[in-house]
Amino acid sequence: MLGLLAAGALVAWLRGRSDDDGSATAARGRLRQFRWSLALAVVAASVIATLHGVLPLANKAAWLVLVSLAAALVLALWPAAVRRVLPVALILLGLAGFAEARSYAAHSGLAARLILPQAWLFLLAGGWLVGRSADPVLIRARLALGRVAELPRRALWRALALLPVLIFVAEFVPGQSPTMMSGIVASLLAVVAGLVVLRIWPAAAARLATLGLLILGLIGVFASLGWHWPDGGIEYGAVAVDGPRAVYAGLAEALGVLAIGAWLVPQSFTSARRLLGLPPDPELTQRVQQLTRSRDVAVDTAATDLRRLERDLHDGAQARLVALGMSLRAAERLIPVSPDAAAALVVEARETAARALTELRELVRGVHPPVLADRGLADAIRALALDCPLHVQTDIDLPGRVAAPVETACYFAVAEILTNAAKHSGARDAQIAMSHSGGRLRIQVTDFGLGGADPAAGTGLTGVERRLAAFDGILAVNSPAGGPTIVVLEVPCALSSPKISSS
Amino acid sequence: MRVVVAEDLFLLRDGLVRLLTAHNFEVVAAVEDAPGLLQALLDQRPDVAIVDVRLPPTFTDDGLRAAIKARCEVPGLPVLVLSQYVEQLYARELLADQLGGVGYLLKDRVFNDEQFVDAVAAVAAGGTVMDSEVVTKLLGRRSREAPLARLSAREREVLELMAQGRSNSAIAQRLFVSEKAVSKHSTAIFTKLDLALSDDDNRRVLAVLAYLNA
Numbered sequence A: 001m002l003g004l005l006a007a008g009a010l011v012a013w014l015r016g017r018s019d020d021d022g023s024a025t026a027a028r029g030r031l032r033q034f035r036w037s038l039a040l041a042v043v044a045a046s047v048i049a050t051l052h053g054v055l056p057l058a059n060k061a062a063w064l065v066l067v068s069l070a071a072a073l074v075l076a077l078w079p080a081a082v083r084r085v086l087p088v089a090l091i092l093l094g095l096a097g098f099a100e101a102r103s104y105a106a107h108s109g110l111a112a113r114l115i116l117p118q119a120w121l122f123l124l125a126g127g128w129l130v131g132r133s134a135d136p137v138l139i140r141a142r143l144a145l146g147r148v149a150e151l152p153r154r155a156l157w158r159a160l161a162l163l164p165v166l167i168f169v170a171e172f173v174p175g176q177s178p179t180m181m182s183g184i185v186a187s188l189l190a191v192v193a194g195l196v197v198l199r200i201w202p203a204a205a206a207r208l209a210t211l212g213l214l215i216l217g218l219i220g221v222f223a224s225l226g227w228h229w230p231d232g233g234i235e236y237g238a239v240a241v242d243g244p245r246a247v248y249a250g251l252a253e254a255l256g257v258l259a260i261g262a263w264l265v266p267q268s269f270t271s272a273r274r275l276l277g278l279p280p281d282p283e284l285t286q287r288v289q290q291l292t293r294s295r296d297v298a299v300d301t302a303a304t305d306l307r308r309l310e311r312d313l314h315d316g317a318q319a320r321l322v323a324l325g326m327s328l329r330a331a332e333r334l335i336p337v338s339p340d341a342a343a344a345l346v347v348e349a350r351e352t353a354a355r356a357l358t359e360l361r362e363l364v365r366g367v368h369p370p371v372l373a374d375r376g377l378a379d380a381i382r383a384l385a386l387d388c389p390l391h392v393q394t395d396i397d398l399p400g401r402v403a404a405p406v407e408t409a410c411y412f413a414v415a416e417i418l419t420n421a422a423k424h425s426g427a428r429d430a431q432i433a434m435s436h437s438g439g440r441l442r443i444q445v446t447d448f449g450l451g452g453a454d455p456a457a458g459t460g461l462t463g464v465e466r467r468l469a470a471f472d473g474i475l476a477v478n479s480p481a482g483g484p485t486i487v488v489l490e491v492p493c494a495l496s497s498p499k500i501s502s503s
Numbered sequence B: 001m002r003v004v005v006a007e008d009l010f011l012l013r014d015g016l017v018r019l020l021t022a023h024n025f026e027v028v029a030a031v032e033d034a035p036g037l038l039q040a041l042l043d044q045r046p047d048v049a050i051v052d053v054r055l056p057p058t059f060t061d062d063g064l065r066a067a068i069k070a071r072c073e074v075p076g077l078p079v080l081v082l083s084q085y086v087e088q089l090y091a092r093e094l095l096a097d098q099l100g101g102v103g104y105l106l107k108d109r110v111f112n113d114e115q116f117v118d119a120v121a122a123v124a125a126g127g128t129v130m131d132s133e134v135v136t137k138l139l140g141r142r143s144r145e146a147p148l149a150r151l152s153a154r155e156r157e158v159l160e161l162m163a164q165g166r167s168n169s170a171i172a173q174r175l176f177v178s179e180k181a182v183s184k185h186s187t188a189i190f191t192k193l194d195l196a197l198s199d200d201d202n203r204r205v206l207a208v209l210a211y212l213n214a
Helices: A002-018 A023-054 A060-077 A079-103 A110-132 A136-149 A153-160 A162-172 A180-200 A202-224 A244-268 A270-275 A282-337 A339-367 A370-375 A377-387 A404-425 A459-469 B010-022 B034-044 B062-073 B088-095 B107-111 B113-124 B132-142 B153-163 B168-175 B179-192 B201-213
Strands: A234-236 A239-241 A391-397 A429-437 A440-447 A474-478 A485-492 B002-006 B026-031 B048-052 B079-083 B102-106 B128-130
Touching (some): A060 A079, A079 A136, A162 A180, A202 A244, A239 A244, A282 A459, A370 A377, A370 B088, A377 A391, A377 A404, A377 A429, A404 A459, A459 A474, A459 A485, B002 B010, B002 B034, B010 B026, B010 B048, B010 B107, B010 B113, B034 B062, B048 B113, B062 B079, B062 B088, B079 B088, B079 B107, B088 B132, B102 B107, B107 B113, B113 B128, B132 B153, B153 B168, B153 B179, B168 B179
Parallel strands (some): A391 A429, B002 B026, B002 B048, B048 B079, B079 B102
Antiparallel strands (some): A234 A239, A429 A440
């Protein structure tokens, strides 16, 4: 142990020396290194203490020195690996502790009593380290667990209450006189079973955890209050309930478990929330409100667009067609009387038809731009860039199509942003970057103009933002005085495989 | 002159065939979808093809893509593309091979049959005809930039008509000036835009468009 500490200190000192560019940073680094060596020393000592009961180790002291030196070497050579291995080792030690406690159940004495709390301590410390580690492998493990559960963050924590339940179960399942191996295996199996439940039936995991905690709490209360156990006692969580004093510790733990279970009841069971007069789920309630708002906007927008379309057709193309009919009728009457006047009227009719067509073309462009229908968002944005009075560079990486409503919303959003830039920014150049990653479409429009654009002042961008909200999309504007103005919009959407063109 | 017509709406296809026949064109094939168009272009090798952008089977830009594909196989095959709307993006794609014999017009332009027939003939002769809407947009975008800002209003009018594929005499007629005045204007334009002079109408248009697209 001493050897390990000395080695750790030496490593820390050497590493501190090697980066002496900032003495404060170096000092912090040395301190951190020292803490890691300390943790490693504790774990290594525990491993040896655990193993010497199982393996026939003749010379305990010699092994202690050997393992300590090996650990110091590992720490010196692969500091990153230690950070990865340590939390996992702690968790495994904790699991082993439960089984080990049972083989010591016959002994009474402080050392035997400390094994269970120590096992819990190791487990919690390991879990805590996994939870806050910056190691890429452990981060991936955390993410995998989160993905496995496919639950919002808070619900995941609730479901993770399943783990203590499983460890309690693992304590009971191997019976009262197990071997250490069977204890470890049972604990691991229980944890795996828990992950499987999380994966297949995540919503049920939270309920199982709650019910399990309640039942275990009740068992604990009964066990502590003089249930007569054979072989002089029972392990209950971190306490071996086998004597008058242990009864109080066991009772306290049982009440604690019961309290956590009771606290989780209204969160895991919607019906219980209703009984207590609480809203079903605050997250869901918030989401429902948000969806109601964005749906109102979407319905409103659709109705407004249809009304505008009707008015434009009524005042534009329809009126022109009426005029066209009248001109042609007048020409028809004039042909025998005055062919020249008739011809003039026909020319007028032709011009009216051309104007009606122009108006219809503008209308179609406003409803659904043909190039968007033909080519999809990428080329439609390129076409927008070409039509813009500014000199617009495009950097588009979109290997496929997104859903048609999202395409339309994004197209009109970019059109609005470019129009704003052309009108107000005073810029000559602009840039559009579009890409899709992580299930999100991201479009960034930058103009190199005066800046100082206030999205709250004009209604244009607010309208765009509200329309994007229907797709859970967001819009952000950054426009410092003096420019540039950067508008970013992000919409969650799936990317379909690229359409195979016939050319 | 042998013409292939591709248009999916019967009324318009029929109207186009009548208009062309009335002006002494020989319509060798009138097809209604993109695969049919490609087949007709490769089999018939017409003097000019008149193609609607939007055609079956996908009703997107099948006509345009079929036309570009045919020009890959038969370089310079004259194609006049018609559409309900014009896009600079498509204009660029049509002009990309720099071979001439390309037209891109709004469908409304058939209202004026004489101008339309002139455009068909110009494309068949290897010229380049762009719709005034495309040209206006191109000019509008660059008009604030230095060399274009140097042009006078009259010179800009001449440039627009030039990019629409019109000859000097057609421009003179349109602007009610003498042909000599037009050639004076065009010399001024070429000098101000640093474009090399050329007698060839088509090269002239391509040079202007290349400049505007830059």
